[in-house]
Amino acid sequence: MIGIVDYNAGNIKSVERALSYIKAPYILSKNPADLKNVDKVIFPGVGDAAYAMDQLKKSGFDSFLKDFAASGKPLTGVCLGSQIIFEMSEEGNVECLGLLKGKIRHFAKLWQERHPGEDEHKERAMLKNELKIPHMGWNDITYLNGGSKLMKGIPEHSDFYFVHSYVIQPEDPSVIKGVADYGMMVPSIIEKDNISVFQFHPEKSGAPGLQILRNFAEL
Template sequence: MVGIVDYNAGNIKSVERALGFLKAEYVLSKNPADLEKCDRLIFPGVGEAKYAMEQLKLTGFDSFLRDWAKASKPLMGICLGSQIIFEHSEEGDVDCLGLLKGNIRHFESVWKEIPVSEHGNDKSLEHGNDNTLSLSGLTRQSLKVPHIGWNNLEYANGSSPLFNGVDAKSDFYFVHSYLIQPSDQSIVKAWANYGCKVPACVSQGSITAFQFHPEKSGRAGLKILENFIKC
């Protein structure tokens, strides 16, 4: 049984539709007690980190999610849910759940620290580290924040079992202004390119989180959700 965390900050309807399409059994609830008997959990989210953390504390989901992670039960974070599982977010300067080590930073904040080539691209992308992915030819100056749209990925560090059956160059749908900056780069299982290398999937232990929206990413995204349901 899949549990969906409803904390007044989630992209709930699209997740429900995707699970319904997959004919998956699920429970959606604002009450942590209703999800205790689930064997896997989806933690979605859109919106602002500070507000989301306030809602998690009001509902008791903050301690519930920490206990869930300590018990090593499967947890999938999506978008904002992939960010506030880390320690701190620049968005609202708020302490987050701390399930994984690292911070969440705004694109502009990260871009300022990365040198660019004479063509305006992140220099780390010039040497084929991620094959410049789908944004070859675009300069950082031409990119808008928030990052909204479709990007393909480059798998890293052995990828994740949740990508099994997903073509390596599949496109996924992103909507975000902030990006994950994990303390341990080895937990990054896929990157996107948007003026810098953007962690698109991170995984450690029983936790896997996606900066993009698998539930809005067509067949490839549905395959990820299907893999999660069966893992």
């Protein structure tokens, strides 16, 4: 049984529809106690990191997710969920869950650091190269470090749907299992032990995304 964490951060319905389509049993709840006996958890989300962390703390899902990760059961984060699994986010300069080591950085700040002589406004510098913020739309994935077990049956360079302005920057590069190219290497699949995260939206990515969810359901 899959548990879906509902913490008022959006993107819940599309995850529900995708799991229903592949006939994977699930429980959706705003109450951590309802998910205490599930075998695996999907931690989705769209929106602001500071707001999301506030909601997690109010609901008790912050402690639940930390305990669930420590249990060794499969946990996967999607989009905003993939980011706030890490230690901190520049979006509101908020301390996050710290399940994985690393920070969440804004595209524009990373771009400026890679182009220190650029005098233009950071976002204009990206626009000059037709790289708009947020990174929105379809992009293909290149596998790294052996890829992820959740990508079984999915050809490399398959396209997935992205919507994000902030970029995962893991402390340990060996946990990066897949990247997209958006003017820089964008870590898009992260996996360490029982935790897997996807910067893109599997539930909105057609057949390849549904296969990720099938693989997760079959763990």
